Structures are given as structure tokens and as C-alpha cells.
Amino acid sequence: xxxxxxxxxxxxxVVAVDGISLRVERGECxxxxxxxxxxxxxSLKMVNRLVEPTAGTVRIEGEDTREIEAHALRRRIGYGFxxxxxxxxLSVAENVAVTPRLLGWPEERIARRVDEILARxxxxxxxxxxxxxRELSGGQQQRVGLARALAAxxxxxxxxxxxxxxxxITRDRIQQSFTQLRRDLGTTVVFVTHDMVEALLLGDRxxxxxxxxxxxxxxxxxxxxxxxxxxxAELMSTPRRQTEAVERLLGSAGS
Amino acid sequence: MRDxxxxxxxFLTAHLQLTLVALGLGAGLSIPLGVLxxxxxxxxxxxxxxxxxxxxxxxxxxxxxxVPALAALGALTARWLGFELRSIGYLxxxxxxxxxxxxxxxxxxxxxxxxxxxxxVEAARGVGMTPRQRLLQVELPLALPVIVAGLRxxxxxxxxxxxxxxxxxxxxxxxxxxxxxxxxxxxxxxxxCIASAALAILLDQVIRVLEVGLVAGRRALVAGASGxxxxxxxxxxxxxxxxxxxxxxxxxxVGAKAFTEQYVxxxxxxxxxxxxxxxxxxxxxxxxxxxxxxxVRTGEIDVYADYSGTxxxxxxKRETLPEQRGDVLGGVEAWLQETHGIAMPGALGFENRYAxxxxxxxxxxLGLRSVSDLARVAGRLEIGGDLEFFAxxxxxxxxxxxxxxxxxxxxxxxxxxxxxxxxxEVDVISAFxxxxxxxxxxxxxxxxxxxxxxxxxTIMLASPQLVRERPEVLAALARLAGRIDEAAMQRMNLTVDxxxxxxxxxxxxxxxxxxx
Ligand SMILES: Nc1ncnc2c1ncn2[C@@H]1O[C@H](COP(=O)(O)OP(=O)(O)OP(=O)(O)O)[C@@H](O)[C@H]1O
Ligand SMILES: [Mg+2]
Numbered sequence: 130x131x132x133x134x135x136x137x138x139x140x141x142x143v144v145a146v147d148g149i150s151l152r153v154e155r156g157e158c159x160x161x162x163x164x165x166x167x168x169x170x171x172s173l174k175m176v177n178r179l180v181e182p183t184a185g186t187v188r189i190e191g192e193d194t195r196e197i198e199a200h201a202l203r204r205r206i207g208y209g210f211x212x213x214x215x216x217x218x219l220s221v222a223e224n225v226a227v228t229p230r231l232l233g234w235p236e237e238r239i240a241r242r243v244d245e246i247l248a249r250x251x252x253x254x255x256x257x258x259x260x261x262x263r264e265l266s267g268g269q270q271q272r273v274g275l276a277r278a279l280a281a282x283x284x285x286x287x288x289x290x291x292x293x294x295x296x297x298i299t300r301d302r303i304q305q306s307f308t309q310l311r312r313d314l315g316t317t318v319v320f321v322t323h324d325m326v327e328a329l330l331l332g333d334r335x336x337x338x339x340x341x342x343x344x345x346x347x348x349x350x351x352x353x354x355x356x357x358x359x360x361x362a363e364l365m366s367t368p369r370r371q372t373e374a375v376e377r378l379l380g381s382a383g384s
Numbered sequence: 385m386r387d388x389x390x391x392x393x394x395f396l397t398a399h400l401q402l403t404l405v406a407l408g409l410g411a412g413l414s415i416p417l418g419v420l421x422x423x424x425x426x427x428x429x430x431x432x433x434x435x436x437x438x439x440x441x442x443x444x445x446x447x448x449x450x451v452p453a454l455a456a457l458g459a460l461t462a463r464w465l466g467f468e469l470r471s472i473g474y475l476x477x478x479x480x481x482x483x484x485x486x487x488x489x490x491x492x493x494x495x496x497x498x499x500x501x502x503x504x505v506e507a508a509r510g511v512g513m514t515p516r517q518r519l520l521q522v523e524l525p526l527a528l529p530v531i532v533a534g535l536r537x538x539x540x541x542x543x544x545x546x547x548x549x550x551x552x553x554x555x556x557x558x559x560x561x562x563x564x565x566x567x568x569x570x571x572x573x574x575x576x577c578i579a580s581a582a583l584a585i586l587l588d589q590v591i592r593v594l595e596v597g598l599v600a601g602r603r604a605l606v607a608g609a610s611g612x613x614x615x616x617x618x619x620x621x622x623x624x625x626x627x628x629x630x631x632x633x634x635x636x637x638v639g640a641k642a643f644t645e646q647y648v649x650x651x652x653x654x655x656x657x658x659x660x661x662x663x664x665x666x667x668x669x670x671x672x673x674x675x676x677x678x679x680v681r682t683g684e685i686d687v688y689a690d691y692s693g694t695x696x697x698x699x700x701k702r703e704t705l706p707e708q709r710g711d712v713l714g715g716v717e718a719w720l721q722e723t724h725g726i727a728m729p730g731a732l733g734f735e736n737r738y739a740x741x742x743x744x745x746x747x748x749x750l751g752l753r754s755v756s757d758l759a760r761v762a763g764r765l766e767i768g769g770d771l772e773f774f775a776x777x778x779x780x781x782x783x784x785x786x787x788x789x790x791x792x793x794x795x796x797x798x799x800x801x802x803x804x805x806x807x808x809e810v811d812v813i814s815a816f817x818x819x820x821x822x823x824x825x826x827x828x829x830x831x832x833x834x835x836x837x838x839x840x841x842t843i844m845l846a847s848p849q850l851v852r853e854r855p856e857v858l859a860a861l862a863r864l865a866g867r868i869d870e871a872a873m874q875r876m877n878l879t880v881d882x883x884x885x886x887x888x889x890x891x892x893x894x895x896x897x898x899x900x
Contacts, residue, residue: 179510204512214507218525218599228511277511 130155131176131285131317136185138171145171147341148185158311158318160332162325162364168341169321170211173287176319177206189285204232207278211289211321213270215262221247221273222258228281246276249310251303267294272303279310286311286318292327304330325367337361388560388575396579398555401620402546403539403587406478410485410538415531417486418493419519432494435487443484443545447552450476451675455682472675472684473668477549477556484545485538492534496527532595536588543584547576550670551642553679557583562670566799567644567880567887587616635666636850636857639679639688642670643798644880644887645736645818645873649689651891652868653844653861657687659895660860673772674698681724683849687861690845691736692716693838697777709839716843725848729858730865732842734818734873738778739829739837740767741815743805747828754831758812759786766791768810770798778837779814785836802827818870820878842868867898 131153138146146168153159161169174180176187178199187194194202207228215224222243229239244254250272262270271294278286292300308331311318322328328335329349336346337360345357356362414435421428438446451471458469469475500523508518524531547558560576563569590612597605636657640650647669654665668685677699679685695716696702706712713731720726740755752758758765767790773779774795782788790812796804798816805813806825815822817829817840844861851858876890 177510179506199509200512200514200517202512203510208510210503210507210510212503214501214503214510216504216507216522216526231512231517 130190131319132186132188132191133172133176134186134188136172136175136187137183138168138175138180139183144341146175146182149338149341149343150185151336151343151346153317153319155317156312156315157333158308158320158331160328160335161319161321161338162323162328162335163338164323167338169323169338170289172338173289173319173321176285176287177203177208179203179208200231204228204281205283205285207281207283207286209274209278209286209288209291211293213274215270215273215277217262219262220258221252221260221262221265222254224262224273225276225280227277232281234281242280242282243276246279247273249279249306250276251299251306252276268296268299271295275303275307282314284317286316288318289321290323291320292322307331325364329368337364388569388572391560392575392579395555395557395559395576396583397620397623399543399546399557399580399583400616401624402474402477402481402549402554402556403543403583404617404620406481406485406542406546407535407539409478409482410542411489411535413482414486414489415493418490418531419497419524421490421494422497428494432487432490435490438483439487443480444548444551446484447477447480447545447548448672448675450480451552451672451678454479455678468682470684471682472553472671472679474554476552477546477554480552481542481546481549485542488534488537488541489531490534492530492537493527496530496534497523499530500526529595529599532591536591539587539591540584543580543587547580551672552675553639553668553671553684555668559669562642563647563887565797566642566670567647567884568799568882569880569884569886571884590616635664636687636854637666637668637685639671639676639685640667640669641673641676641688643816644877645816646689647887648873648876648880648891648894649732649842651887652894653687653689653864655888655891655895656864657857657860660863661856663854663857677845680726680845680847683847685847686850686854686857687729687844687846689732689842691840692731692843693737693778693840695720696838697781701777703777703781705835705838709835712839713841713843720845725851727846727848727851727858729844729846729861732844732864732868733866734842734868734870735840736842736873737817737837737840738773738776739815739817739832740782740812741805741822741827741829742812743808744826744828746811747830752830754833755782755786755788756833758830759788762788762790762812764791765811767793767812767814768796768801768804769793769814770801771795773814781836785834818873818877820874820876820881823874824878824882842873868894 133149133151136146136149137144149172161172163169171180175182178194216227219227225243225246226239229242243258247254247257252269252272262273265273271291275288275291278288292303295303304327320331332349334346334348335352337344337352339360345352345361352361353365356365417431421431454469454471454476458471462468504522504526505518508522513521546556547561549556550558550562557576557580560572560579564572564576590609593605594609594613596602597609638650638654640646650667650669654667657663658665668679671679676685676688677690680688692713696712700716700719706715717728720728740758742752750761752761769779774793794810801813802819802821802825804810805827815827815829822829844864846858846861872894876894879885879890880887
């Protein structure tokens with residue numbers, strides 16, 4: 130369970146995050162949605178203290194994160210970066226194994242876990258284990274980044290646009306296997322995206338952000354039915370508008 | 385060339401010791417300091433500024449400054465901590481070379497760490513690394529190529545600069561170069577240059593291969609390069625340990641300043657001591673003029689030869705001469721004894737005076753015999769002096785007493801001075817009276833008719849320590865007193881300077897001819 134209470138981050142005059150309060154239940158997947166620069170990444174980084182809030186509180190399982198040593202906190206929380214950030218001097222397997230090693234897992238357990246998790250993100254371990262990050266495509270790198278976040282079996286997962294570079298087919302498969310995985314393990318997830326379809330498919334609830342504020346928080350159904358304002362309404366109608374546009378195209382191609 | 389090859393292992397080993405220790409210390413200091421700077425930005429201007437200043441000091445000067453600096457520091461440690469620092473020899477060389485190596489390593493450590501992609505630094509925090517783990521597992525490995533590049537720059541600099549540690553009393557490949565330049569033995573100079581260039585290339589390549597191996601994860605390369613490095617370190621450490629532990633009797637250390645006569649005299653004294661007492665000896669060659677005196681005063685060397693007039697004018701700072709010129713020698717002996725506890729086992733039997741010399745032909749055509757004659761025509765002439773001559777008290781006295789005013793004056797290396805006057809590049813030089821080239825080039829020495837130049841009896845100086853601990857060596861040196869006359873010395877100097885014979889050979893021949 131993650132609780133944010135009147136969380137705020139200022140950079141000088143810029144208010145990146147403006148007093149957000151919300152609660153993510155255990156095992157829930159909350160999607161943060163919003164246009165570029167609205168403060169999604171900043172909010173996410175405040176959960177594991179990569180960014181220290183200027184005001185407000187973050188609690189994990191009821192415990193104020195300021196009371197927990199930052200590195201210990203981060204080892205309990207998997208983080209998938211928007212810019213991936215694989216360590217170029219380490220192999221794929223070493224990248225994935227990094228947090229388990231910090232936690233002092235025995236080597237056999239690490240090796241088993243690495244293979245298991247690589248398979249989960251559809252990277253054949255025998256082929257990819259010893260590769261260097263620079264020998265991977267952008268989408269493959271993103272999947273290794275996800276594997277790294279998942280490796281230490283964290284209770285909480287923070288993912289910042291983890292599927293942005295995937296082709297639609299792989300993306301579709303990985304999204305499904307990801308949903309399966311988090312349900313199996315009961316992982317609590319905060320998932321950042323600006324892709325409306327992804328938000329609808331993955332989120333138990335969706336939080337819409339605009340200019341640092343949380344404008345609406347609810348289930349996909351609630352957001353579609355009763356948007357809080359015009360901005361949310363417009364955002365929610367984009368998938369349908371796109372589908373209609375596609376259907377028109379198909380219709381005119383058929384006739 | 386074969387003469388020189390015999391000396392190579394000793395000089396190369398000493399050079400390697402200097403280089404490896406200085407680089408080890410330099411890297412050991414600079415890398416942590418560089419890391420610290422990246423953690424505390426406020427330190428950057430101070431730390432990098434200090435290292436840059438060290439770098440801008442000419443390396444020879446930096447080495448030379450270490451001698452008085454360590455002597456001053458040694459006085460403090462002696463007072464407060466009960467031990468004195470060795471201000472001559474390895475220590476000043478190591479300190480100076482270490483300082484000299486710091487800038488490239490420091491600068492590249494800072495640049496390397498700062499150059500790490502901030503996204504990766506954040507990723508390292510995000511996966512749960514402590515600041516220390518982040519440094520060791522991410523920042524340093526990623527900065528490694530840049531740091532190694534700095535280390536390689538430092539290696540090449542230090543190997544080269546270490547050749548300049550000879551004048552402060554640390555043996556190095558510079559011994560070939562300094563003594564070779566002075567005795568006009570270009571085989572020796574070449575040997576020193578080639579050996580130090582080869583060493584620089586070798587170390588540079590070993591470090592490069594080590595880095596390539598580390599970055600590419602190639603075990604064989606890493607093993608090979610570390611093997612070579614380890615072998616070099618063991619070699620250096622082993623010979624150091626052998627010198628300290630294996631020797632039952634400490635060698636008598638015989639010093640020499642940086643000119644031919646000094647090399648010959650130090651060989652004569654060393655071989656004589658070995659023959660008379662059986663004690664092992666060690667040559668500490670090419671010392672700077674005042675470095676040699678400081679070294680004997682503090683016991684860094686046991687004995688060397690100096691000149692009474694030099695001590696009278698430069699160290700005792702006397703501006704006038706006593707009524708009886710013979711009183712200079714007695715005055716010097718008493719002063720050495722009373723002020724510094726230095727003994728004078730004897731005068732060798734000849735003078736090596738400063739004298740103004742010119743081409744015989746020119747002197748005859750101008751009708752010059754004495755310095756007074758010279759003063760009349762000096763305005764049309766140019767004078768060349770050795771590097772310290774114009775700063776010495778003797779020159780001031782000459783100028784004052786004779787009203788000498790030359791058209792121009794030039795400082796030059798003493799090894800080149802004689803050639804310069806013989807070739808007409810200058811008209812007058814500050815010659816040394818025992819130099820064999822005076823006769824060889826048909827030069828004449830002008831008479832000091834007012835007697836302002838002090839007498840320059842060549843005397844042996846023995847350290848207080850030698851006096852206390854090794855009376856048999858002192859007695860042996862006393863038996864050498866009066867055995868060398870001016871003609872013999874001139875001959876020996878010429879044999880080295882013109883015929884390219886080694887000082888050791890010439891000394892051995894002389895001692896053989898001496899009988900007993
Ligand atoms: N270190 C920083 N210094 C100053 N301003 C910052 C900093 N980090 C973020 N900001 C500002 O805070 C705001 C929110 O940034 P944030 O990265 O959280 O946006 P985002 O919602 O993740 O956007 P995107 O979808 O483009 O990734 C932006 O206006 C950004 O310019
Ligand atoms: Mg973002």
C-alpha cells in the first residue's frame with residue numbers, strides 16, 4: 130500500500146507536482162496519465178525518494194519513507210526508468226541481477242531468477258544473457274529494464290512508460306504477460322503513461338494529472354462515464370475517436 | 385657503448401623504482417582526491433589549482449626546490465618528532481615526481497566521473513546502491529577509460545622527468561645523460577635517452593593493454609599485462625629490499641658534482657677507499673653544487689671533493705681575502721669543523737681556479753697577459769660563463785676590482801664553453817684551470833694580477849658521520865692528500881673529455897701508476 134499526502138515538488142518557481150494525495154491499495158495497478166511535463170515522472174520518483182519532496186508525505190505500508198534509509202527503500206521497490214538506463218559496462222544478466230546482488234542473494238538463486246525473468250519479458254536467456262546493452266534494440270533494452278525492476282521480487286513496482294519503444298504486437302503480448310505476472314505475485318504497481326489505450330487496459334484505477342495537479346482519480350469505467358471536466362472528457366474520448374477514424378478508413382477501403 | 389651497458393641494469397632499476405613509487409603514490413592520492421572533488425564541488429578550485437601550479441613549475445626547479453623544502457621540514461620533524469628527513473636522494477625525487485604526476489590523473493578522474501551519464505547515476509540510485517556502491521560499481525568503472533588515459537599521460541611524464549632527479553642525488557637513467565653531457569660522452573647520453581624512452585613506451589603500453597583487457601573483459605590480456613606489471617614491481621621492490629637487507633656493510637657514499645673532474649675525483653676516492661679499507665662504495669653523481677655540500681653536511685653522502693675558494697666565497701660569504709692567501713685553506717678547514725662538524729682529511733695537491741681564458745692567438749694579437757690588460761679592451765669583447773658564474777662572488781669581485789665591462793655576456797653549459805671560445809663565438813670564458821681543453825684548444829689563462837680570485841685548493845670533505853663511525857676510511861683519505869698535481873689532473877680531464885674514456889678507467893689507471 131502506498132499513500133501520498135499533499136505531495137509537492139517545486140524547482141524554484143516551477144511547481145512540478147502540486148499537492149497530490151492518493152492511495153494505491155496492495156496488489157492494485159494505478160496508472161498515472163497526463164500530457165508531457167504534467168509531473169508524472171516527478172511524482173513517481175518521490176515514491177522511492179529519487180526526488181525528495183518539498184512538502185507532503187509518502188507512506189509505504191503505513192511507514193513514512195523518510196524513516197527508511199533511501200537505499201534500503203529502493204531495494205524493496207522495483208523501478209523502470211523512462212530512459213531505461215541500463216549499465217553499459219555490465220551484461221544483460223548482470224544488469225538484471227544488480228538488485229538481488231545488493232540484497233546478498235546466493236548466486237544460484239540469482240542465476241535462476243535471471244533466466245526466469247528474462248523469459249517472462251520474452252528474451253531467450255541463452256541468447257541474451259551475455260549480451261552487452263549496446264547490442265540490443267531499443268525495445269529489447271526496455272524489456273531488460275523491466276526485468277531489472279522485477280528481478281528482486283519487489284512488493285512495489287514503479288514503471289515510467291516502460292513499453293514506449295515496443296512494436297504494437299510485442300507490446301500487446303508483453304502487456305498481457307505483465308498483467309498476468311503482477312496478479313500472480315500480488316505486486317502493487319504505479320504505472321506512468323501518456324497512452325490512453327494502455328491506461329485503460331492495464332489500470333485498475335487511473336489518475337489523470339494536469340499541470341502538477343491530480344484532476345480525477347477513478348476506475349476506467351468511472352472516468353469514461355463521468356469525466357470530471359472537459360480535459361478528462363477529451364482525453365477519454367481519444368481511443369474512441371481513433372477507432373472511429375480507423376473504421377472509416379477501413380470502410381472506404383472496402384467499398 | 386659497452387662501458388655504458390654495464391651501468392644500465394643499476395640505473396634502469398633505480399629509475400623504475402622512482403617511477404613506479406611516484407606513480408603509485410600519485411594515483412593513490414589523485415584518484416581519491418578526484419572523487420572527493422566530485423562530491424564536494426567547493427574543493428575543486430583549490431585542489432585542481434594546486435595541482436596545476438605544481439605542473440607549471442619547471443620540473444627541474446621543482447626537484448631542486450624539494451631539497452631545501454625537505455631540509456626545512458626535516459628540521460621541524462627532528463625538533464618535534466625526533467627524526468630527520470633525508471633531503472637528498474630518493475625522498476626529494478619521489479616527492480617532486482609524485483606532485484608532478486598528480487594533475488593529469490586528478491583532472492581525468494574528475495572529468496571521467498563527471499562525464500558519466502546522469503541517467504546512469506540515477507539508475508544506480510534507483511536500483512538501491514549506496515553512494516559508495518554507486519561509486520565503485522558504476523561511476524569508477526565507467527570513468528575508467530578517462531582515468532587510465534590520465535594515468536598514461538602521467539606515466540610518460542614521470543618516466544621522462546625522473547631523468548632530472550640525478551642532480552638531487554637520486555640515481556636514475558638521468559645519470560647517463562648528466563654525466564654524458566659533462567664528459568662529452570654521447571654514447572652515454574644516447575643510452576639514457578633510449579632507455580628512458582623505451583621504459584616510457586613499455587609502461588604506457590602495459591597500462592593500455594591492461595585497460596583494454598578490463599573494458600573488454602578479456603582475461604588473457606588482463607593476466608598478461610598484470611603479470612608484466614607485477615614482474616616490474618617485484619624487480620623494483622626486490623632490488624630495493626636487497627640493497628637494504630642483504631648488505632652487511634653500508635657502502636661509503638662518494639659524491640660528485642656535475643663536471644668531469646668531479647667524476648674522476650669521486651672514482652679515485654672510491655677506488656682508493658675500496659683498495660685501502662675493503663669497504664664497499666657507492667657513487668652519488670651529478671649533484672648540484674650546493675646540494676653536494678648539504679649532502680655531506682647531513683650525512684647523505686660520506687665524502688666528496690670541493691674547492692677552498694668556493695667554500696670561502698659562496699658558503700662563508702667572505703668578500704675579501706686574507707693578507708696571506710695560504711690562510712684561506714686554514715680558515716676554510718676551521719669553519720667547516722666548527723660550523724658543521726665536517727672534516728677535511730686533506731687537500732689533494734692541486735688548484736682548480738676560476739680564471740679568465742681566451743684564444744692564445746687573440747690574446748697575443750691584442751697583447752693581453754693579465755686581467756688588468758683585458759679590462760682596457762673588454763668593451764669590445766664578449767664573455768661566456770658557466771651557468772652559475774655570473775651569480776658568484778668571484779665575478780662580482782672581478783668586476784669591482786678591475787672595472788670589467790664587457791660588450792655582452794652569455795651563460796652556457798660548461799661542457800660547451802671551451803668549444804665556444806675556441807670557435808670565436810665568445811672572446812673570453814670563465815675557465816677552470818685544470819680543464820684539459822685549455823691546452824687542447826690552445827687557450828691562455830689571464831693572470832689575476834690584483835689577486836682577487838681566492839685560491840682553489842681541491843680538498844676532500846668528510847661527513848660528521850664518517851668521522852664518528854668510520855675512522856679507517858678517514859685515515860685512508862688522509863693518505864691520498866697531496867697525491868694529485870695540476871698536470872696529472874689536466875691530463876685525466878682531457879683523456880675523458882677528448883678521448884671519451886670513462887672516469888672509472890682513468891681513475892684506475894691513475895691509481896695504478898701511483899704505486900704506494
Ligand atoms: N530537475 C528539474 N529541475 C527543474 N525542473 C524540473 C526538473 N525535473 C522536472 N522539472 C520540471 O517539472 C515538470 C514535470 O516534469 P516531469 O518529468 O515530472 O514530467 P512528466 O509528466 O514525466 O513528462 P513526460 O511525459 O514528458 O515524461 C516539467 O515542467 C519539468 O520541466
Ligand atoms: Mg516523464
